[in-house]
Amino acid sequence: MTDVLLTHSYHLPYDRKQAQKMEPYPPLGTLYAAGFLRVNGVSVALFDGMLEQPEEGLRRALRLHRPKIVAIYEDDFNFLTKMCLTRMRELAWQMISIAHQHNAQVIVHGSDATDHAREFLEHGAECVLQGEAEYSLLEAVNALLSGRSVANIPGVNCLGPGGSLESLQRSPRMISRRTSALPLPARDLIDMSTYRKTWKDAHGTFSLNLVASRGCPFRCNWCAKPIFGDRYQLRPAADVASEMRLLNEEYGAEHLWFADDIFGLNRQWLEELARAVEASGCVVPFKIQARADLLTRDSASALKRAGCAEAWMGVESGSQDILDAMDKGLLVEEVINARDHLRSEGIRGCYFLQLGYPGESWEDIQKTIALVRRTRPDDIGVSFAYPLPNTRFYARVREQLGAKQNWADSEDLCVMFKGTYTDRFYRAIRDALHAEVASWKTKTPTNVDTNVLRELWRSVESLEAVSQNEDATQLPKVKTVSRSTKYSVSSHFVSLQTTVASAGEINE
Numbered sequence: 001m002t003d004v005l006l007t008h009s010y011h012l013p014y015d016r017k018q019a020q021k022m023e024p025y026p027p028l029g030t031l032y033a034a035g036f037l038r039v040n041g042v043s044v045a046l047f048d049g050m051l052e053q054p055e056e057g058l059r060r061a062l063r064l065h066r067p068k069i070v071a072i073y074e075d076d077f078n079f080l081t082k083m084c085l086t087r088m089r090e091l092a093w094q095m096i097s098i099a100h101q102h103n104a105q106v107i108v109h110g111s112d113a114t115d116h117a118r119e120f121l122e123h124g125a126e127c128v129l130q131g132e133a134e135y136s137l138l139e140a141v142n143a144l145l146s147g148r149s150v151a152n153i154p155g156v157n158c159l160g161p162g163g164s165l166e167s168l169q170r171s172p173r174m175i176s177r178r179t180s181a182l183p184l185p186a187r188d189l190i191d192m193s194t195y196r197k198t199w200k201d202a203h204g205t206f207s208l209n210l211v212a213s214r215g216c217p218f219r220c221n222w223c224a225k226p227i228f229g230d231r232y233q234l235r236p237a238a239d240v241a242s243e244m245r246l247l248n249e250e251y252g253a254e255h256l257w258f259a260d261d262i263f264g265l266n267r268q269w270l271e272e273l274a275r276a277v278e279a280s281g282c283v284v285p286f287k288i289q290a291r292a293d294l295l296t297r298d299s300a301s302a303l304k305r306a307g308c309a310e311a312w313m314g315v316e317s318g319s320q321d322i323l324d325a326m327d328k329g330l331l332v333e334e335v336i337n338a339r340d341h342l343r344s345e346g347i348r349g350c351y352f353l354q355l356g357y358p359g360e361s362w363e364d365i366q367k368t369i370a371l372v373r374r375t376r377p378d379d380i381g382v383s384f385a386y387p388l389p390n391t392r393f394y395a396r397v398r399e400q401l402g403a404k405q406n407w408a409d410s411e412d413l414c415v416m417f418k419g420t421y422t423d424r425f426y427r428a429i430r431d432a433l434h435a436e437v438a439s440w441k442t443k444t445p446t447n448v449d450t451n452v453l454r455e456l457w458r459s460v461e462s463l464e465a466v467s468q469n470e471d472a473t474q475l476p477k478v479k480t481v482s483r484s485t486k487y488s489v490s491s492h493f494v495s496l497q498t499t500v501a502s503a504g505e506i507n508e
Contacts, residue, residue, distance in 0.1 A: 004141055005067035005104070006034045007047040008074050009092040010081060011054045017411035018080065022202040024050050024195060025209040027075035028259060031185030033109075036134040039183045042141055046189040051198060058095055062102040069144055070099035071137060072125075074110030076227045077211050077259040084112040084224075084388060086406045093123040100124055105144050109133045112406075114226040115389040117157045126150070127158040131227060132214070134182065184243060185210075192251055208253035212240045212273075216261040218291065220314075221327040222357070224388035228261075237269055241276035244307075248284045255309075256286035263288035263311075267299055274305035285309040293330055295338035300345045310348040312381070313338060318371030319364035322357055327392070332371065339375040348378040353433070355426045356385040356419045358397065358473040362464055365429065372433060380437050382430040384413045384423070397473055418473045425460075425467035432456035 008027045013019050027048060034044045047061035062070070072092050074081045081088065089112050099106045109129035113120045117128040127150045129136045136155035143150045150156050199206045212235050215228030247253040264270050277283055287310040288303070295303075295311065303311070315335050317323055323330050335351075342349035353368060372380065386407065387394040397417035404416055413430070414423050435453050439445055 002045045002065040002067045003043040004069045004071055005045050005065050006030050006071045006073050009088045011049050014087050015409040026190045028209050029076035030073045033073045035183040035186035040138055058098050067104050070104045071107045082111045084406050086408050096124045107140055111226045121159050127156050130155050205254045207255040208247045209257045209259050210243055211260050213260045221392035224391050237272035238276045241280050244284055245280050245282040248282055256284050258288045263290045264294055270299055270302040274302040277306045283307040292338035293334040295341055297341045300341040304345040308347055312350045315351040316354045318368035322360050322364050350379040351377045353382045356415045384415050420472045422467045425463045428460045428463050432460050
């Protein structure tokens with residue numbers, strides 16, 4: 001009999017977009033929790049439903065391990081869990097029921113459970129953990145195993161006497177800033193052969209994930225931070241370099257994905273990482289997420305030495321007005337500079353873009369298109385403005401939200417408040433942008449490719465005239481980061497009409 005069976009509710013085949021990409025990573029946050037419990041004397045097992053049918057697999061794991069407690073502990077480092085997808089929520093509720101059928105008590109942790117603790121408790125969870133939860137998890141597990149109440153444990157929410165919800169006001173817990181005190185993720189509990197085969201079959205290269213830090217201190221008003229808040233905790237560079245080597249030599253990883261919210265905040269640390277990796281003699285290509293304003297020439301150089309092959313930047317928009325409305329704290333010219341710095345080091349520079357933010361006009365969208373065309377990122381990801389609980393953005397549009405307040409999966413792109421345009425229009429822009437960026441990879445596009453791209457942009461133009469919503473949400477104008485240094489893209493903007501007319505020249 002096992003004390004705790006850990007699991008999570010993200011199942012790749014339930015997410016249309018991610019199933020097509022086929023880039024599964026082990027549940028890092030779940031494995032950190034498992035490792036922490038284990039070094040503190042708790043016997044653990046793990047059921048990973050990433051690639052295995054979750055309901056049947058969980059029942060099989062329950063019969064095999066006969067745990068006293070099931071901890072549905074989501075991967076806090078997987079951006080998909082931060083999106084609070086309803087498919088994951090529904091699956092978690094099913095897992096609670098299945099665990100109870102096998103006489104196990106249930107602990108739940110994750111972004112969605114933190115935001116909706118009441119619903120998870122009413123669906124049968126004994127308690128919900130908030131914030132950084134390793135220490136709260138350990139104390140809750142020890143309490144339940146000894147038959148004690150969990151009601152007074154910091155960071156633990158549970159139902160009070162008679163079903164009251166008074167304890168829901170309990171504050172989240174913060175772990176020590178010395179994250180190096182935490183053991184490495186318990187990757188031995190994962191069937192790595194399944195991940196390796198999946199990656200090799202789909203991409204020919206096996207990639208694994210790790211983190212160098214937790215949290216992000218920046219305060220973009222649409223970014224939800226239910227777990228780490230505004231805190232930022234950085235691991236020693238030498239420890240990170242050692243783990244990189246471990247993943248390569250012990251698990252056969254040929255590529256790494258740093259799942260940090262923000263990588264390279266500390267420039268001195270970046271230099272330390274580069275030196276530590278060089279000293280280890282094991283340079284493994286990796287991918288990161290970073291802010292454009294942090295990617296200086298020196299930072300890009302250090303990243304290259306450490307093995308960075310690809311950097312994704314939260315560009316969001318090519319309009320300074322929209323960036324300012326988001327409280328992004330970023331200048332458009334900093335994006336342009338970062339792209340140049342990455343290109344000079346041979347690092348792929350990629351953009352996360354966001355459409356539909358309140359107040360975004362056709363002129364703002366055109367500036368985003370112009371920025372993409374001028375800087376030519378190696379890849380882009382396009383999402384829609386998504387108000388998540390406990391963000392300033394959510395507070396501004398809350399009254400406009402209806403019954404649907406979360407996406408079902410990551411492909412469920414829709415604007416749930418009164419956007420400037422309809423979803424169909426934003427999807428048309430997404431499709432055209434993706435097609436144009438993809439076209440740059442082909443040196444000699446065919447007439448078919450050119451015609452398809454021309455038609456996509458014509459569709460955008462025709463839809464723009466008929467897709468505006470009445471009474472669209474508007475946000476008050478805000479003071480910009482720096483009007484004196486603001487980069488103007490208006491003189492560089494190539495109109496859609498001109499681009500359509502000369503589509504055959506797009507790749508020159």
